[in-house]
Amino acid sequence: MKAFIAGLLDLLFPAICVGCNDRLVEGETLICTVCFNGFPETDSHTLIDNIARNHFVGKASITYGFTLYILRKKSHLEQALFAMKYKNQPKIGYILGQRYGNILDEAPMMESIDAIIAVPLHPKRFKERGYNQSDFFAKGLSDALHIPLYEGCIERTRYTASQTTKNKSERITNLQAAFKVRQPDLLTDKHILLVDDILTTGATLASCTNTLLAAGVGQVSIATIAIVEESVASV
Numbered sequence: 001m002k003a004f005i006a007g008l009l010d011l012l013f014p015a016i017c018v019g020c021n022d023r024l025v026e027g028e029t030l031i032c033t034v035c036f037n038g039f040p041e042t043d044s045h046t047l048i049d050n051i052a053r054n055h056f057v058g059k060a061s062i063t064y065g066f067t068l069y070i071l072r073k074k075s076h077l078e079q080a081l082f083a084m085k086y087k088n089q090p091k092i093g094y095i096l097g098q099r100y101g102n103i104l105d106e107a108p109m110m111e112s113i114d115a116i117i118a119v120p121l122h123p124k125r126f127k128e129r130g131y132n133q134s135d136f137f138a139k140g141l142s143d144a145l146h147i148p149l150y151e152g153c154i155e156r157t158r159y160t161a162s163q164t165t166k167n168k169s170e171r172i173t174n175l176q177a178a179f180k181v182r183q184p185d186l187l188t189d190k191h192i193l194l195v196d197d198i199l200t201t202g203a204t205l206a207s208c209t210n211t212l213l214a215a216g217v218g219q220v221s222i223a224t225i226a227i228v229e230e231s232v233a234s235v
């Protein structure tokens with residue numbers, strides 16, 4: 001009976017892929033296999049010197065940088081990430097976290113990572129959206145890698161909504177004091193994998209990294225779902 005109802009529901013409201021809008025087949029969740037095969041992966045888990053890590057030169061001292069995909073305009077990946085962020089589909093973040101975790105599990109660079117932390121949203125932004133997509137990505141990574149996820153040990157203290165009206169140096173200064181570590185003792189000398197959804201300027205991740213290092217964290221590495229294509233070209 002349960003299967004019959006599920007079948008009927010699928011007929012009436014077919015599950016569609018959040019990337020390409022095609023119908024999902026059995027065994028697929030949210031993102032279809034064709035999309036997954038088409039999303040442009042980076043090789044950042046195989047190289048220490050890579051596009052993700054290079055992004056932070058002169059901004060923050062990170063140990064390793066990892067990013068799963070290159071994000072191109074008007075792509076199926078862009079549509080999927082838009083749904084994750086703005087259409088109440090944070091589970092997409094979890095699926096991508098698990099997928100990336102399975103890839104990173106093979107990387108020797110992961111061996112020294114002690115814990116995973118997601119870049120927090122400001123409480124006001126969190127309330128508006130109802131969730132932080134980076135938390136879901138971090139949870140997926142944590143589950144696949146069997147590395148603990150530390151929640152609530154860093155908070156965002158400044159609401160940075162008007163960033164776009166400031167120039168670059170003002171933006172960096174503005175972000176500098178945007179985070180506060182709540183449980184520094186837990187983090188002392190640890191190697192933290194700091195995760196966020198999309199890597200654009202890197203200013204937020206750099207600011208968060210610098211706050212963690214100043215609080216006594218041993219090393220910080222970075223992982224994101226995707227890096228924006230234009231920002232790769234500008235490196």
Ligand SMILES: [Zn+2]
Nearest residue numbers: 017020032035
């Ligand atoms: Zn698709």
